[in-house]
Amino acid sequence: MNVVSTHQLSKSYNETVALRDLDLEVHAGEVYGLLGPNGAGKTTTLRLLIDVIRPTGGSITLFGEPMSPGLRGRIGYLPGDLVLYDRLTGADYLRFCGALRDHADLGEATRLAKRLDLDLDRRAGELSKGNRQKLGIVQAFGHRPDLVILDEPASGLDPLAQREFHSYLREYVDSGGTVLFSSHVLSEVEQVADRVGILLAGCLVVQDTVASLKANALRELTFTFGEEVAAASFSGVPGVREAMQTSGTEVRCRVTGAVGELVRAAARFPLVNVTSHEPDLEDIFLHYTEEHGDDD
Incomplete structure (x- = not known):
């Protein structure tokens, strides 16, 4: 089953083509890494998938259906340009996100924060870049979504936090979840992704398993x-x-x-x-x- 499917998905801004005829498939129970240099169309793709921006052409289905309010609760999202409310503590921020999703149980979020060594009692404005990123990761997974979409998730994380996060990703997928994440850190993608897609200048030039790409490289x-x-x-x-x-x-x-x-x-x-x-x-x-x- 495909959790994410796009057909000839395109996005233009006036005369600028950001994405061209994207046919993307993300299977249930996999980690899919979307690779590409800056400006290749990775963030545009992720924003289209969560319905923050609308396509110029083509179609998107999630869990076999078009995007709808009912599907949004099944998706977790970490933006690449994460913005936090600096006066809120981490715990307050998670409660705020939970209220928006009608999900009051912070058990999973608290467990993940502990694994990432994140102090939820500190205000967001006091957190380092790495700890702000951890908080963004925690909110994306905290409501146990079926699909998590992450834009450059390891940005700012120290090596220990990266290792723990990658371990959690595998556990999450093994328990039935699906992950789509973008990155230009090739070693990260190679370490955690089951399949990879490479975007160049708005076009998907290849998608395959890491093992198959290596075998034919x-x-x-x-x-x-x-x-x-x-x-x-x-x-x-x-x-x-x-x-x-x-x-x-x-x-x-x-x-x-x-x-x-x-x-x-x-x-x-x-x-x-x-x-x-x-x-x-x-x-x-x-x-x-x-x-x-x-x-x-």
Whole structure:
């Protein structure tokens, strides 16, 4: 089941196209990471999903239905530009949010605040950036929503808080929840996301599991030989995108997919050593950025 589905979702501001024909699917019980550079359309997408702004074209369904007042209570949201009432304590702020949602039980919010080492008795105006972010996270999850949408959730969190937050995310999803979050911190997405979508200049250029993206990503193999071998010897091997001569006895190949044919081709020469650079999510992201270009 898709918790979030969009069809040709578009948003323009006068002559500026912020989002173009977005077909996004977020499955029930997964963490979906939306990647992209600043200005790619991530925040616009999230705001469209929660009905803060309206699309220029296309459609959105949540839990198989169009957005309605009844669905809003099933969604938690953390904006990227979180604004708090500085005079309210954390506990007062959570009670205020609970009243808006008709959800008076602060049990889950209190438990999460304790896990994140957040003092709910302090006024929001006294909190550091990291603790303000923690309070925003707590309010997003505090009413036990079915779907949580987070815009750059780890911004300002220290490493210990990030680790605890990521652990909580996995527990939340394992208990039946669904998370869609945006980020440009690639290591965070790689650590917690089940599937990833990459937005560039308002277009979704790929969405897939992290494992599948890695399996099909461009990787580098460097071969060292006991004698001079020309890079051209590998240019026709299946999967080889580029073969570069780094020295007379060393050739570096960029390859996609299985590398068996390339290794067999290299074994025809006096092979001394082979090293492989396995791609991470940053490599994949940069590859798509280079391939599709970036207008921002």
